[in-house]
Amino acid sequence: MFNVEDIRKDFPILSRKVNGKSLVYFDNAATSQTPQQVIDDIVDYYSNYNANIHRGVHTLSQEATDLYEQARHKIQAHFNAKFSHEIIFTSGTTHSINLVANGFSSLLKKGDEIIVSALEHHSNIVPWQMLCERTGAILKVIPMNQDGELVISEFNKLLSKNTKLVFVNHISNALGTINPIEYIIKKAHEVGAAVLIDGAQSTPHIKPDVQKLDVDFYVASAHKMCGPTGVGMLYGKEEWLKKLPPYQGGGEMISEVTFEKTTYADLPHKFEAGTPNIAGGIAFGTAIDYMNSVGFENIAEYEHELLEYATERLLEIEGLKIYGTSKNKTSVVSFNLENIHPYDVGTILDKLGIAVRTGHHCAQPIMDFYCIPGTVRASFSFYNTKAEIDTLVEGIKKAKMMLS
Ligand SMILES: Cc1ncc(COP(=O)(O)O)c(CNc2co[nH]c2=O)c1O
Numbered sequence: 001m002f003n004v005e006d007i008r009k010d011f012p013i014l015s016r017k018v019n020g021k022s023l024v025y026f027d028n029a030a031t032s033q034t035p036q037q038v039i040d041d042i043v044d045y046y047s048n049y050n051a052n053i054h055r056g057v058h059t060l061s062q063e064a065t066d067l068y069e070q071a072r073h074k075i076q077a078h079f080n081a082k083f084s085h086e087i088i089f090t091s092g093t094t095h096s097i098n099l100v101a102n103g104f105s106s107l108l109k110k111g112d113e114i115i116v117s118a119l120e121h122h123s124n125i126v127p128w129q130m131l132c133e134r135t136g137a138i139l140k141v142i143p144m145n146q147d148g149e150l151v152i153s154e155f156n157k158l159l160s161k162n163t164k165l166v167f168v169n170h171i172s173n174a175l176g177t178i179n180p181i182e183y184i185i186k187k188a189h190e191v192g193a194a195v196l197i198d199g200a201q202s203t204p205h206i207k208p209d210v211q212k213l214d215v216d217f218y219v220a221s222a223h224k225m226c227g228p229t230g231v232g233m234l235y236g237k238e239e240w241l242k243k244l245p246p247y248q249g250g251g252e253m254i255s256e257v258t259f260e261k262t263t264y265a266d267l268p269h270k271f272e273a274g275t276p277n278i279a280g281g282i283a284f285g286t287a288i289d290y291m292n293s294v295g296f297e298n299i300a301e302y303e304h305e306l307l308e309y310a311t312e313r314l315l316e317i318e319g320l321k322i323y324g325t326s327k328n329k330t331s332v333v334s335f336n337l338e339n340i341h342p343y344d345v346g347t348i349l350d351k352l353g354i355a356v357r358t359g360h361h362c363a364q365p366i367m368d369f370y371c372i373p374g375t376v377r378a379s380f381s382f383y384n385t386k387a388e389i390d391t392l393v394e395g396i397k398k399a400k401m402m403l404s
Helices: 004-008 036-048 059-079 093-106 127-133 153-158 181-190 237-242 277-294 296-314 342-351 364-370 384-404
Strands: 087-090 114-115 136-143 163-170 194-200 217-221 231-235 254-257 262-264 322-325 332-337 357-359 375-379
Touching: 004 181, 004 277, 004 296, 059 087, 087 093, 093 127, 093 194, 093 217, 093 231, 114 127, 114 194, 127 136, 127 364, 136 153, 153 181, 163 296, 181 194, 231 237, 231 262, 277 296, 296 322, 296 332, 296 384, 332 342, 332 384, 342 357, 342 384
Parallel strands: 114 136, 114 163, 163 194, 194 217
Antiparallel strands: 087 231, 217 231, 254 262, 322 332, 332 375, 357 375
């Protein structure tokens, strides 16, 4: 196990004051914080290697290309992809999902069925609704229960020979629920459907093995796992990536362009049009190195301790209700105080230096299910502490006293 005080020294921002108080950062499900090692590599790139990549004959371009492609190999190794060309750099999870959705526009026909879940982030709902509008495919939804878990018996009933795609998140951003993706992938493949797993919330906590999962697509954002914003990845099985048409046209993604006809580049470049976020891609690799140096088993064990402690302390507060009570969840606690709007609680906590997320968390169907406008979401990471949780609890008690 690691020493959390030593870890916290890696994150300059954690020494900040907010409204005169020490920052307590509990909005990690929105974006994680950035260790000095990642910051240094971004500065190092722009200080010593900045050049456009691929096809350059000059040294700087070659060095930048090598760093970028080394990052791709780091991502391949981390997710245990069979080939590096199965890793597509994108601007993040939303871009990755839209790339796949766009690709299936030419592969689906009227009456085909797409299954998503009630726990999805809007980024894993709206692109599929748009795809259904384009193709006449039908969207089906796996329902959720009061604990914030998927009703798997209903999933089994939704599956049929018409099911072509099943797209669910690994972990719910709003509730922290860990979904049984191994089972979902197995059952979807039994009817011949392809599966995309939205890993935006799982990759900060666990190390998915895409070959072991046998998943067809897996997506993630660097900024959720100690990396920079504006860069993410799409893993796709080679056979699927070869089937999908390009998402964007332009430089990098071509083999030959004439006004009569254009031929496309091989994987991965077919899906990487234009100049990418080079520094971001390199820093994504650094972030993966950093998280692996801390150790995902250590992270999971420590964050589970934080979750248990936070849940126990929060439930001491009369009138506080937690949403998302699955036994199988990561370090996210969504809650409300009776008859108090989440925005008001969040605003008071901010005055105390405590950063939480309030609102629907881009998961409005979940809020509709619970008949609430939103929640206060506290999401913990391996650099948070039990003392910070105590500060949160005191802050909530203050908010309750002021707002009741
Ligand atoms: C499950 C899930 N899918 C997709 C996305 C979109 O990721 P992006 O493309 O990197 O923005 C998010 C972002 N979730 C959140 C962003 O801010 N608060 C959140 O809970 C997410 O949690």
